[in-house]
Amino acid sequence: MADFLQQVVSGLASGGIYGSLALALVLIHRATGVINFAQGEMATFSTYILWTLTANHGWPYWPAFAVTLLVSFAGGIGIHELVIRPVERGSVLRIVIVTIGLLLLINGAMTWIWTGEVRYVQGPFPTRTIDVGGVAVSLQDIGTIAVSIGTVGLLWLFFQFTKVGLAMRAAAVNPAEARLVGVRVTWMLGLGWGLAAVLGAVSGMLTAPSAILDPTMMQVVLIYAFAAAVLGGIDSPVGAVVGGLLIGVGLNLLGAYVDFIGSALQLPAALAIILIVLMVRPAGIFGRREVKKI
Amino acid sequence: MRTRRSTLRALGLFAALAAVVVVLPHFVSDFRAQQFAYVGIYLTALIGLNVLTGYTGQISLGHGAFMAVGGYTTAILMADHGVKDVWTIPIAAAVAGVAGLLFGLPAGRLSGLYLALATFAIAVATPTVIKRFDGLTGGGSGINLFGKPELTASLTPVESFGLKLSFNNWLYALSWTVALIAYVLAWLLLRGRTGRAFRAVRDSETAAVSSGVNLALYKTLAFGVSAAFAGAAGALFAIATTFVNPDTFPVSLSIFLLVGVVVGGLGSLAGLIAGAVFIQFMPLWAQSVSSSPGAPTVVYGVILILVMFVLPGGFAGLLGRLESLTRRGYDRSRGS
Amino acid sequence: MSALLELKGVEARYGAVQALRGVTLEVPEGSIVAVLGANGAGKTTALRAVSGTVRRTGEIFFAGKPLRGGPESVARAGIAHVPEGRGTFTDLSVQENLKLGAYTRRDRGLGSDIARMAEYFPWISERGDQRAGTLSGGEQQMLALARALMGRPRLLMLDEPSLGLAPMIVREIFRIVRELNEKNGLTVLVVEQDARIALDVAASAYVLEVGQVVVSGPSSELRENEAVRRSYLGY
Numbered sequence: 001m002a003d004f005l006q007q008v009v010s011g012l013a014s015g016g017i018y019g020s021l022a023l024a025l026v027l028i029h030r031a032t033g034v035i036n037f038a039q040g041e042m043a044t045f046s047t048y049i050l051w052t053l054t055a056n057h058g059w060p061y062w063p064a065f066a067v068t069l070l071v072s073f074a075g076g077i078g079i080h081e082l083v084i085r086p087v088e089r090g091s092v093l094r095i096v097i098v099t100i101g102l103l104l105l106i107n108g109a110m111t112w113i114w115t116g117e118v119r120y121v122q123g124p125f126p127t128r129t130i131d132v133g134g135v136a137v138s139l140q141d142i143g144t145i146a147v148s149i150g151t152v153g154l155l156w157l158f159f160q161f162t163k164v165g166l167a168m169r170a171a172a173v174n175p176a177e178a179r180l181v182g183v184r185v186t187w188m189l190g191l192g193w194g195l196a197a198v199l200g201a202v203s204g205m206l207t208a209p210s211a212i213l214d215p216t217m218m219q220v221v222l223i224y225a226f227a228a229a230v231l232g233g234i235d236s237p238v239g240a241v242v243g244g245l246l247i248g249v250g251l252n253l254l255g256a257y258v259d260f261i262g263s264a265l266q267l268p269a270a271l272a273i274i275l276i277v278l279m280v281r282p283a284g285i286f287g288r289r290e291v292k293k294i
Numbered sequence: 295m296r297t298r299r300s301t302l303r304a305l306g307l308f309a310a311l312a313a314v315v316v317v318l319p320h321f322v323s324d325f326r327a328q329q330f331a332y333v334g335i336y337l338t339a340l341i342g343l344n345v346l347t348g349y350t351g352q353i354s355l356g357h358g359a360f361m362a363v364g365g366y367t368t369a370i371l372m373a374d375h376g377v378k379d380v381w382t383i384p385i386a387a388a389v390a391g392v393a394g395l396l397f398g399l400p401a402g403r404l405s406g407l408y409l410a411l412a413t414f415a416i417a418v419a420t421p422t423v424i425k426r427f428d429g430l431t432g433g434g435s436g437i438n439l440f441g442k443p444e445l446t447a448s449l450t451p452v453e454s455f456g457l458k459l460s461f462n463n464w465l466y467a468l469s470w471t472v473a474l475i476a477y478v479l480a481w482l483l484l485r486g487r488t489g490r491a492f493r494a495v496r497d498s499e500t501a502a503v504s505s506g507v508n509l510a511l512y513k514t515l516a517f518g519v520s521a522a523f524a525g526a527a528g529a530l531f532a533i534a535t536t537f538v539n540p541d542t543f544p545v546s547l548s549i550f551l552l553v554g555v556v557v558g559g560l561g562s563l564a565g566l567i568a569g570a571v572f573i574q575f576m577p578l579w580a581q582s583v584s585s586s587p588g589a590p591t592v593v594y595g596v597i598l599i600l601v602m603f604v605l606p607g608g609f610a611g612l613l614g615r616l617e618s619l620t621r622r623g624y625d626r627s628r629g630s
Numbered sequence: 631m632s633a634l635l636e637l638k639g640v641e642a643r644y645g646a647v648q649a650l651r652g653v654t655l656e657v658p659e660g661s662i663v664a665v666l667g668a669n670g671a672g673k674t675t676a677l678r679a680v681s682g683t684v685r686r687t688g689e690i691f692f693a694g695k696p697l698r699g700g701p702e703s704v705a706r707a708g709i710a711h712v713p714e715g716r717g718t719f720t721d722l723s724v725q726e727n728l729k730l731g732a733y734t735r736r737d738r739g740l741g742s743d744i745a746r747m748a749e750y751f752p753w754i755s756e757r758g759d760q761r762a763g764t765l766s767g768g769e770q771q772m773l774a775l776a777r778a779l780m781g782r783p784r785l786l787m788l789d790e791p792s793l794g795l796a797p798m799i800v801r802e803i804f805r806i807v808r809e810l811n812e813k814n815g816l817t818v819l820v821v822e823q824d825a826r827i828a829l830d831v832a833a834s835a836y837v838l839e840v841g842q843v844v845v846s847g848p849s850s851e852l853r854e855n856e857a858v859r860r861s862y863l864g865y
Contacts, residue, residue: 033407034407035407035410035411037410037414083599086603087602087603090602092406092407093353093406093407093410094602096353096407096410097552097556097598097602098598098599098602100355100549100552100553100598101553101594101595101596101597101598101599101602102595102599103549103595104546104549104553104591104592104594104595104598105591105592105594105595105596105599106595107588107591107595108588108589108590108591108592108593108594108595109588109592110588111586111587111588111591112584112586112587112588112589112592113588115587115588116587116588163729163733166722166726166729166730167730167733169721169722170719170722170726170730173719173720173721174717174719174720176683176701176713176717177713177717177718177719178719178730179683179700179701179702179705180681180683180701180705180710180711180713180717181705181730181731181733181734181777181781182701182702182705182706182733182734182781183702183730183733184702185702215588219418219545220418222418223414223415223418223419226411226414226415227415230408230411264422264425264426265422265423265426267415267418267419267422268419268422268423270415270419271412271415271416271419274411274412274415275400275401275412278403278404278408278412279400279403279404282408
């Protein structure tokens with residue numbers, strides 16, 4: 001039983017990471033119908049920035065974390081302005097191919113700047129465990145859950161209670177009507193990319209301590225985030241977070257208790273989840289939008 | 295409507311191209327011949343991808359996985375069952391084709407974006423799956439084919455049809471023969487009812503359904519066919535590199551295949567060749583510009599983005615535009 | 631009274647279809663002007679041309695200055711456009727819809743304005759948190775009107791407010807519009823298929839056919855006009 005709870009807790013921690021990245025995907029998809037294939041690489045890049053600040057320049061962790069978020073925010077807006085806007089009016093597939101180009105560009109840039117050498121990022125949380133009712137819970141897991149849920153929570157507050165947040169919500173679903181009340185929809189889209197980049201950065205920085213930092217770090221996480229977003233509903237922010245937690249805990253338990261899957265087949269299991277959801281209930285758990293069925 | 299004139303023109307161009315392909319090895323170094331052999335391999339894969347993406351409009355970011363199926367089939371057949379390399383190719387194509395059909399059954403119901411997502415997940419998952427079933431695949435260390443007797447030419451040159459061919463020249467001949475067969479097969483498939491059905495799927499799913507096209511069937515078929523071609527290419531790849539391991543077919547391969555199709559442009563043979571040339575030679579060119587690791591990938595990304603900005607139809611789109619310009623001039627000069 | 635809004639020779643097309651062929655009209659400040667015509671006559675396009683939702687050529691002047699740019703800047707200039715279909719933010723609550731109406735305002739008077747809206751539409755204060763998409767057609771139209779007013783516009787443009795609504799509700803909406811015009815001097819440009827009610831409320835009107843103005847003048851005159859009576863008033 002204790003073992004089970006431990007798996008659940010660490011599954012929740014992974015889930016927080018997947019959920020954050022999934023939320024980034026959902027933010028952009030809701031507003032533009034585009035799946036940003038480069039979201040994982042952007043997150044890895046942000047993590048490299050954190051590494052550069054802490055390992056290379058000796059900054060303390062949390063200031064470096066904050067600065068990385070700011071830089072990522074600006075980067076997200078910049079990417080939208082330079083790379084996405086020119087093709088925004090085209091077909092969705094065209095924009096998606098651009099995000100794939102972005103994936104390659106950022107991936108190559110990371111190898112160029114930092115080489116493929118693996119780096120290690122020290123996390124802000126101590127690696128020891130504490131005893132909670134007989135269960136050994138890792139402090140790092142708790143910290144990860146706290147930061148990811150905290151970030152998502154702050155974002156929720158922003159969307160619900162600020163004028164700009166309201167405008168972004170309006171622009172995402174009814175861009176034409178939003179323009180009529182004076183909302184600059186294009187700016188809102190840029191903001192969306194900025195916030196998505198921030199979420200990705202959080203996801204990456206939380207992944208790094210227990211993984212190794214190299215240009216491929218977030219590739220697998222991206223797939224799990226896809227699965228979470230699809231499971232939760234590709235246009236539902238709530239769904240992204242819930243989906244992330246479900247995928248995190250679910251895959252962890254599957255890996256621990258189903259021998260065939262073990263830790264090696266978790267990725268194909270996620271792929272299977274994606275396929276099954278898309279075939280059986282494409283709108284996901286919380287999704288409402290109808291999908292054309294032929 | 296293809297007029298007789300345009301069909302003759304196409305045949306003429308094709309013959310000219312075939313002539314170039316045949317005599318090329320005489321004029322280039324052995325090493326270059328190997329590079330051009332790879333162009334043939336990529337061309338085969340792109341012909342398959344073109345059937346899927348160009349005709350049915352489905353986007354695949356996972357065709358490297360089907361190449362892996364073909365490559366590993368070849369390697370296993372050669373290493374464990376003593377099958378001669380050339381004969382493994384059709385088998386590899388068949389196995390990959392079945393894999394494609396199996397995947398196409400559920401995946402055919404996915405719309406463009408979600409399909410891209412699902413195929414991307416396959417590409418990322420493939421190395422993991424290969425490592426997991428290491429009893430069959432040799433896991434992380436892969437399967438080595440170098441020096442094996444099943445390999446027609448590795449250290450010693452091949453005697454074939456009275457010609458003495460080095461390994462690279464033989465590889466070149468093999469890969470372009472396969473590419474030619476692939477092209478003809480694809481052409482035969484696409485000119486008939488199947489091709490029309492494919493195009494109907496691409497242009498409008500709802501219209502296709504209302505005109506009686508069994509959507510699921512044709513989408514699945516397209517997947518199977520394109521996977522088979524990719525499998526053949528994968529088999530050639532294994533023969534060319536003389537080994538396979540999980541890193542032989544990384545995610546980037548799948549993405550580069552799509553890049554090749556996008557940059558080269560869909561639909562025409564010229565575009566596909568351009569795409570294959572691009573995949574093979576661009577990294578080398580990028581490396582000559584900057585020796586840093588990662589430079590080729592950056593260039594891939596930049597070019598892909600620029601092509602989407604400027605020339606969504608790829609190289610073939612540019613050709614098409616030039617062609618229509620010259621055709622207009624031609625017609626005008628004839629006073630029509 | 632000077633013209634708050636002037637269109638001069640405005641043309642607009644949708645692809646190959648010419649929707650407006652040189653429309654010239656004037657909306658005097660503080661008055662209600664109606665644009666009438668059959669389906670496809672170009673009425674909606676005329677409003678879209680003003681709000682910048684569709685590309686157009688020709689000149690448009692607002693408060694004497696040339697009006698340019700897309701919907702965002704037109705909204706900032708003080709023109710509220712209630713489009714066909716009401717433009718309700720269906721996923722957002724009634725309150726949020728109203729707040730969005732005031733998006734371009736920087737002052738803090740929103741709370742009192744929402745209270746004022748509740749005077750016109752009492753149900754607004756009771757159902758502030760309800761999802762706007764679950765409102766009835768009539769309620770959505772009223773919400774759209776309230777939302778437009780939240781922006782304290784100088785010009786209110788209404789596109790077919792009567793569409794799909796019961797006559798009683800339509801009368802109520804026009805009653806409110808007339809009240810706003812008489813009490814607050816709100817200038818209104820209303821596009822309507824229901825010529826009768828439009829001419830009751832508007833001081834003057836323009837009739838569009840195939841993208842051109844064919845008849846215009848004070849409502850009293852148009853009501854007596856034979857052609858207008860036969861085509862649009864039914865008698």
